[in-house]
Amino acid sequence: MTIVGKQTLSNLNDFQKEIHHDAKQLLDFDNFYSIFLKSKTVSETVDAVGRLIKNNQSHYEQFNPLFHYDNSFWITQLFVKLFRLRKLDYFSNLDSNQEIANCLRISGFPSLEFYFSTNSQLTKDGFYLREKNLQIDLLYLDIFNKDMFINADGFANLINSRIGKNLTAVDVKTLTGIFKTLAKILGEDDFSVDLNLLQSGNNQMLPLSKIDLPAIVTDQLFVLAQSRQKDIFALDNGFQIDFNEEMSLYLIQAIDSLGHSQWFFKVFDTYDQWTFLDVLTKYNWFLKWYLDNLNYLKIAYRDDLFPG
Amino acid sequence: MNLHIVGDNKIPILNNLINSKIDYLNSIKEAIDEHNYLLIYELLDSARYNEKIRQWPHADPNYFLSNMTETIQPELSEFLASKLLSFIRVHFPFLYFREIKTGVYEIIFGRWPSARTFGILDIIRIEFIFDEVAVNELKNYMDNPKSVEEQNAQLNELHRANQLYAAKKRSGFEADIERNNLAILKLEKDRAVLQLEREQIEKYSGSFQHFVDQAGNLYVDYLSEIQKENK
Structure with missing residues (x-):
């Protein structure tokens, strides 16, 4: 056999390996996609989407499929499916032509549209649910580390936005209720959930990030x-x-025990149902005071995920 | 003259004087043991008690005896405070008290932030010793409509100045606006405090004058209440 012949055989071997790799990757994709579509539990669904995203991140060596979906597409599908498992159809990923899109809408809130984005500076693999028109992140979702964290400032800014100001207190309650439901659903799969200012509870204390609170603010x-x-x-x-x-x-x-002082917000009510966000929503003057002095009143909360 | 004899003659007088002091101290001790508040207050100032409670004019004072209580008055005040403060809480529910040293209680008007101190409560004399500046400020706010107008005019002027600064944008205008905002906040805070004080007075006393009269009558009202309780 000539040297050229050896090279050709080696190339053919490599080529075969690459085809095999691509075939397996496609077979895996088909398998995970099928599991996702048939999944009946939160855990199965989250796991399938995690595998689909990982599969999505691997390269095909020779045969790029005709389809390509962003990771955010799969997270969007996950979002819709998680609610469907509970027979809830709060979120829809259909666009105005009734075609599947990479965005989310909530029935009853036509002015809001969401999509998932990532933060390239973040070392974690999570996604931010962002309102498209306002560019406000409402939550952080990481299905690999199983985290779901509400963005405290995001919700405060949403209700103070031109869109948010048209929402009634009942609307805001409905909207926040949807995210609380999501928290419960993900809780079934042992997600670490932090609802922060959406959390009711008379023992809930929201610490401020600044240590000093000037008299002018109070x-x-x-x-x-x-x-x-x-x-x-x-x-x-x-x-x-x-x-x-x-x-x-x-x-x-x-x-605290070291003598450091810390300021907190705490909502206390007879029926243990008001949240800090409810107070901001219901009392516009209080919201204005809070946002005007956000520099001092910002809630200390996961600065690594929600900087600024 | 035999000075010893003259001196000995004084013994019965001295005995009487000392016995009267012992009797006085025993009486006040007993009254404290029995929580006999009326008797304690009578012993502390019998002339005032007789004039105001018994309606006996020109009663003789007992200062030469009650002076002996001076050194124990801080503790005595603490002892008497709880009952008197309970009475005041019912009749002046907007007044709060802070013990600033043993038996000395500072009067605080309201529980809101920036609540003003209104002087001292003299527990022994059952008397509000009001801070004249604070009281006059409130009187002026409640009884002189011009003072409210002046305050509003001052605020309007500061707001107008801010609008001008913002429109002209001269160098350093932000600092001017900031300074004005501080002045506005101070005026608004002062006004809020006076407004809250006014609301409380109107709610519980009707008018400023009635509040002053009620406060001036604390001694009689309090001891009369105890008399009723004892009946």
Whole structure:
């Protein structure tokens, strides 16, 4: 056999290996896709989408398929499917022509449209659910590390946006309810979930990232509360505002064992159902005060994922 | 003259004087043991008690005896405080008290942030010792409509100045606006405090004058209440 002949045989061998690789990758894709479509549990569904994304990230050596889907496409499919497992159709990924698209809409909220994006500077593999018109991220979802974190500032900015201002308190409750449902669904698959300002609970304390709270900020709160006829009280460790007969908000300072002081927001209500976001939504003057002073009042919360 | 004899003659007088002091101290001790508040207050200032509670004009004072309690008055105040403060809480629910040293209670008007101190509560004399500046400020706010107008005019002027600064955008205008905003906040805070004080007075006393009269009558009202309780 000539040297050329040897080379040709070697090339043919490599070629065969590459075809085999591509065939296996396509077979895997078919398999995972099939599992995804037939999946009946949260765990199966999340796992299948994880495998599809991994498969999607591998290169074909010789035969690139005619189809190509972004990773965000699969996350979008996952989102829709997770709710369908519960027979809920909050999210739709159909566009105006009723064709599958890489975006999400929520029935009853025509002005909102979402898509998933990634942050290339982030070392983690998660996706951000971003509102398209406002470019506001509402949550971070990482199906490989099983994390779902609400973006606190994102929700505050959403309700203060031109679109958010047209939403009623009931609308916001419905919207946040959808994300709470998602948290419950993912909880079934042992996701680590943090609802932050969407979380009700009289024991829920939201720490502020700044240590100092200037008097000018609390003076403004006092003046605003008085002008809105809301009772505001000075406590030994902060302030209490009675927004209504059943709900009070506390802005209180606690000293840790090292002597460091830390400010917290805390919502306390008779039926244990109000969230900090509900307060921001229902009381526009309070939302304005919060956002005007966000530099001091920003909630300390996963700065690595939600910088700025 | 035999000075010893003269001196000995004083013994009965001295005995009387000392016995009266012992009796006084025993009486006040017993009154404290029995929580007999009326008697304690009578012993602390009998002339005032007789004039105001018994309606006996020109009653003799007992200062030469009650002076003896001066050194124990901080502790005595603490002892008497709880009952008096309970009474005040019912009749002046907007007044709060902070013990700034043993038996000395500072009056705080309201529980809101920036609540003003209004002076001192004299527990022994059952008397509000109001801070004149604070009280006059409130009186002026409640009884003089011009003061409210002046305050509003001042605020409008600052807001107008800010609009001008923002429109002209001269160098350093941001600092001017910032300075004005601080002044606006201070005025608004002062006004909010006065407004809250006014609301409380109107809610519980009707008018500023009635509040002053009620406060001035604390001694009689409080001790009369205890008399009723004892009946």
